[in-house]
Amino acid sequence: MKTFRLILIYCLLIIGGLIMAFPFFWMFISSLKTAAEVNTTPPTFWPQRLMFENYVYAFSKAPFLTYFKNSLIVVGSSVSLTMLTTILAAFAFSRLKFPGRDFIFSASVGMMMVPFEMLIITNYTTIVKIGLMDTLTDLILPFTSSIFYTYILRNFFFSVPDSIYWSARVDGATNWRYLWRIMVPMAKPALATIALLNAIVSWNSFLWPLIATNTTAKRTLPFGLYAFMSASGIRYERLMAAATIVVVPMIILFILFRRYIVEGVSRGGLKG
Amino acid sequence: MRKSKAEAEQKQIFFGEPLLYLLPFLIGLLIFTVYPFLNALLISFKENYNLMTGAFTGFGWGSYSRIFSDANFINGLKNTALYVLIVVPVSTVLSLLAASLLNQKVKLSGLFQTAYFVPMVTSVVAVGLVWKWMFNYDYGLLNYFLSFFGLAKINWLNNPAYNLPALIIFGIWNKMPLTIILLLAGYQNINPQYYVAARVDGAKPRNIFFRITLPLLAPTIGLTLVVNTISSSMVFMELFPLFNGNPGSAYSLYTIVYYLYDMFYNQWRLGLAAASAVVLFLIVMVLTIIQLYIQRNWQNY
Numbered sequence: 344m345k346t347f348r349l350i351l352i353y354c355l356l357i358i359g360g361l362i363m364a365f366p367f368f369w370m371f372i373s374s375l376k377t378a379a380e381v382n383t384t385p386p387t388f389w390p391q392r393l394m395f396e397n398y399v400y401a402f403s404k405a406p407f408l409t410y411f412k413n414s415l416i417v418v419g420s421s422v423s424l425t426m427l428t429t430i431l432a433a434f435a436f437s438r439l440k441f442p443g444r445d446f447i448f449s450a451s452v453g454m455m456m457v458p459f460e461m462l463i464i465t466n467y468t469t470i471v472k473i474g475l476m477d478t479l480t481d482l483i484l485p486f487t488s489s490i491f492y493t494y495i496l497r498n499f500f501f502s503v504p505d506s507i508y509w510s511a512r513v514d515g516a517t518n519w520r521y522l523w524r525i526m527v528p529m530a531k532p533a534l535a536t537i538a539l540l541n542a543i544v545s546w547n548s549f550l551w552p553l554i555a556t557n558t559t560a561k562r563t564l565p566f567g568l569y570a571f572m573s574a575s576g577i578r579y580e581r582l583m584a585a586a587t588i589v590v591v592p593m594i595i596l597f598i599l600f601r602r603y604i605v606e607g608v609s610r611g612g613l614k615g
Numbered sequence: 616m617r618k619s620k621a622e623a624e625q626k627q628i629f630f631g632e633p634l635l636y637l638l639p640f641l642i643g644l645l646i647f648t649v650y651p652f653l654n655a656l657l658i659s660f661k662e663n664y665n666l667m668t669g670a671f672t673g674f675g676w677g678s679y680s681r682i683f684s685d686a687n688f689i690n691g692l693k694n695t696a697l698y699v700l701i702v703v704p705v706s707t708v709l710s711l712l713a714a715s716l717l718n719q720k721v722k723l724s725g726l727f728q729t730a731y732f733v734p735m736v737t738s739v740v741a742v743g744l745v746w747k748w749m750f751n752y753d754y755g756l757l758n759y760f761l762s763f764f765g766l767a768k769i770n771w772l773n774n775p776a777y778n779l780p781a782l783i784i785f786g787i788w789n790k791m792p793l794t795i796i797l798l799l800a801g802y803q804n805i806n807p808q809y810y811v812a813a814r815v816d817g818a819k820p821r822n823i824f825f826r827i828t829l830p831l832l833a834p835t836i837g838l839t840l841v842v843n844t845i846s847s848s849m850v851f852m853e854l855f856p857l858f859n860g861n862p863g864s865a866y867s868l869y870t871i872v873y874y875l876y877d878m879f880y881n882q883w884r885l886g887l888a889a890a891s892a893v894v895l896f897l898i899v900m901v902l903t904i905i906q907l908y909i910q911r912n913w914q915n916y
Contacts (some may be wrong), residue, residue: 352716352719352721353721355712355716356716356717356721356727359712359713359716359731360726360727360730360731361730363730363731363733363734363788363791363792364729364730364731364733366734366742366745366746366749366788367733367737367742367745369745369748369749369756370741370742370744370745373745373748381754382753382754383754384753384754384759385759386754386756386759427639428639428640428643429640431636431637431639431640432636432637432639432640432641434636435633435636435637436637439632439633439636440633441633441634444633447637447641451644454644454648454649454652455903456896456899456900456903457648457652457896457899458849458892458895458896458899460849460851460872460875460876460892460895461651461652461655461875461892461893461895461896462647462648462651462652462655463651463879464651464654464655464658464666464879464885464888464889464892465650465651465654465655465658466647466651467666467879468666468667469646469647469650469651471667484643484647485643485647486647487639487643488639488640488641488642488643488644488647488648490644490648493640518632543736546738547736547737547738547739547740549738549739549740549852549855550851550852550876553880554880564738565738565739565740565741566740568738568740568741568744569740569855569856569860572744572856572859573859573860579748579751582744582748583744583745583748586741586742586744586745589737589738589740589741590737590738590741590742593736593737593738594733594736594737596736597729597732597733597736598729601725601728601729601732604732604736605728605732605796608735608793608796608797609796609797609799609800611842613735613793
């Protein structure tokens, strides 16, 4: 009876896992097929001949290398800037005492309810007015202050006992030193989680690049992929090769840091 | 209450300093969140607003009466509501099943988690393209599977009647990972002693699930329902890979956010875009208040 139950659990788990992961398998397999093999019935579940040419085609017909580089620059800068503003603000909200602290914090948390879609109208005007339209900077700047991450980190900082702070102060450490020498090293797991969530959201960002860039040279990967689809028509083996280029880095990131990502997501999902 | 001496001293020491720590965060927040939020509220009441010059002819409810008499916006509200009403319950039930399986002590749990969760971290545009390919009328996998059961091919992406079902199927798959993760966290918060006690009393597995697991999981389920309702209300990006950036094959699959985007980006009618944004905000606000209520009052662990 017990073995039967266990076999049933494994079977269901495997079936469910296959269904959830299947689109990725199909993406990859299709990307290695010839045009003729893609359009055959019944479909083949393993390519007859591995067509790596589809990848060569994607890279040669659209500047995927530029897209990739842009994505790395945008993700790298926006994660580092967000981390900096988040660490400083979370420290002020949790450790420093000043009039209006709780009010500013509550008001900020309240702003979490505002959907980003509501902000694009004015943010578009802002970046046009300050002359940043169609630059990589405009893909980074609107996302440097994250209320959600500040909220998470503030809660973590709050859990650090006061006694550590006071003994550091007695030893003559300034707030600045205390923050960077003691708090930040202690918060490494929380910071890693925040950085990873931020990197995922930033890498997959689509709406803002669609609005705030208009030349090929400034596109990031998801928008570049969409433009590739519009420009080169529906040739699924090539589209799947391009889509694979976009998803593989995030899949690797997920496999490497699964625990941190799952832990972070369980606190409230993926938010910018 | 009289402040303690240490506290008063601390306040004195730190006065002025907090601002330096907060400034980088607050500047970004004010310029790119607070100001655009208030401005969107304002624009929604301005008549004949011009985004670049800032000119307008007066204040009024004009934009609101116009969106609510615009067939596309009504269509968007209807489609979004249908999408939410199907995607959220179905993905929750399936996720509950998956979470109860993943919660078992099995080998290779890391591998299983990766398989179940990876759709969450991958670009909607990229995975949307695979779904577009699987929904393909002639050579798509879904129609091929349907043929096993003797069913006729469905023109998922070009027959307007099947556009919403296609969007919903993609949506369920896409929403499941986050839901499973939240439910798993809920499972792990259940005190194992309940199960020990139930087993001592000789309870059947089915009764354990319905009498112990489900009631204790209720707050988490409520939370996932709200979180998913909020994120499903913003369905939009999925339309780009599936329908080449159009709201369905016959322009009949508007969603609230697609309408917002269309009014802003394609039609350049800012008042209507802002008014629909305010409607979206009000929906999210009500849902968030429900979410906070659940988190405050139902958390029993």
